[in-house]
Amino acid sequence: MNKGQSILTKREKEIFDLLVHNLTTREIADQLSISEKTVRNHISNVILKLNVKGRSQAIVELLRLGVITL
Structure with missing residues (x-):
């Protein structure tokens, strides 16, 4: 694992993997079964x-x- 990967938690990485594919905060929250506020907090x-x-x-x-990755 490179230094960059160690700076994000597993959940933060999941969120940014979805963000980079143009999902909205609401769509990310729904997909991960968490609240929009939690998504915004991680971001x-x-x-x-x-x-x-x-x-x-x-x-x-992060890229x-x-x-x-894209």
């Missing part, structure tokens, strides 16, 4: 971990690190 945590300004920048950084 916020990743944004903080990566020190980026938003979910789009987080996706770009660059090889944590998620």
Whole structure:
């Protein structure tokens, strides 16, 4: 496992794997059987971990690190 993969929890990675495929917060919540607020909390945590300004920048950084793929 590379350094990038170790920065995300399993759930955070699941959420960003779905986000990168253009699913909405609601669709991700439904698919993972969690609340939209929980999805948003995970996204916020990743944004903080990566020190980026938003979910789009987080996706770009995770792609660059090889944590998620298109």
